Amino acid sequence: MALRTLRRLIGALACFGLIAGCACSPHTGQATSVRLSSESDLLYSLEQLRPEMQAYQCGAMVATVNGLRHLGKERALHVLEDYNRGQTAGGHQMIQRELNVVYVCRLLFIAPEGEWEEPWGSYNRNALKEIVHQDSGFVASERGKFPLYPVLLVDGVPFVVNMGYFVSWQGPAQPTLPNEARTTLDKCRSLDLIRRDLPSTGFGPAALSLLNQIDKKSIKLADEDTAMFRYLILKETIERSPLPPSSPVLEVTTRAD
Numbered sequence: 001m002a003l004r005t006l007r008r009l010i011g012a013l014a015c016f017g018l019i020a021g022c023a024c025s026p027h028t029g030q031a032t033s034v035r036l037s038s039e040s041d042l043l044y045s046l047e048q049l050r051p052e053m054q055a056y057q058c059g060a061m062v063a064t065v066n067g068l069r070h071l072g073k074e075r076a077l078h079v080l081e082d083y084n085r086g087q088t089a090g091g092h093q094m095i096q097r098e099l100n101v102v103y104v105c106r107l108l109f110i111a112p113e114g115e116w117e118e119p120w121g122s123y124n125r126n127a128l129k130e131i132v133h134q135d136s137g138f139v140a141s142e143r144g145k146f147p148l149y150p151v152l153l154v155d156g157v158p159f160v161v162n163m164g165y166f167v168s169w170q171g172p173a174q175p176t177l178p179n180e181a182r183t184t185l186d187k188c189r190s191l192d193l194i195r196r197d198l199p200s201t202g203f204g205p206a207a208l209s210l211l212n213q214i215d216k217k218s219i220k221l222a223d224e225d226t227a228m229f230r231y232l233i234l235k236e237t238i239e240r241s242p243l244p245p246s247s248p249v250l251e252v253t254t255r256a257d
Contacts (some may be wrong), residue, residue: 024033036067039079046083051099052164053232058203058222059239061158065107066197078106084181094177095165101181106148107198108157109191116148119165119180138162138229142220156199157206159236161229202239 036042050056068076070193084101091189096200102119142151149164211230221229 011153011175022193029151029206031114036063039071039075039082042067042071042079043083043086045102046100049100049104051103051160053160053162053236054164056160057238058157058159058236058237059200060208061103061107062198062200065104065158065194066200068104068108069193076193077188080104080115080181080185080188084179084185098179098181099165102184103151103158105184106151106190107153108193109188110194111147111191113147115217118143118149132239138221145203145219152210153227154210155202155206157203158209159196161233203239204234205235 036045042064045060045067049060049064068079071079081099083097099119106116138150146152148158150160152161154161210219210233214221214226214229
């Protein structure tokens, strides 16, 4: 019954136009791409990113990365530093905010091969596994195929393929964890920005390309997780505006599908 329901949901998402390449504006029926160009709007968009499959959206990540790229390296790093310094939460919310910086940096900067490892990977090797990775059925041996894991680039479109990270510890006090965003930003100071924008359309076809690789077993998943994984990947292609409600749209391009 659960599998049948998931298939219906996947079909419904496809019918709403996700496979057309981009989600549509509810008012115009057109695919809409927003370019963020003010630092305040970029700080807002960073806050709105959701680094888990259940809530992540390709369009919001693309708009944020492209907006930062157009600021240039120094201003982009300044915005990311400001966002990281604004960290006051603890626990899961802290991890979410740090992952927003980590994922954006992996997409915004050109890193040498082998530069990135799984978030908190070196810490977990030397500690008591206090940062726990909540998997999505992605087989561990597959992760090495994707240098930005847990972000996957498919035809230039960024997808997130895990269900997030959380803190697990024994004892009365939460451990003091390393700031993964700080570590990432320090690395980025010696890296160059990507040379072109991430694509602002084509999310649906990229999702289908990823799912086709899974169907062909080019990418392996735990069998019992395939239906949910497919649904969540399609769901990631739904767009919401990365701008705050009161912000003017500084630059909008539209095209009819």
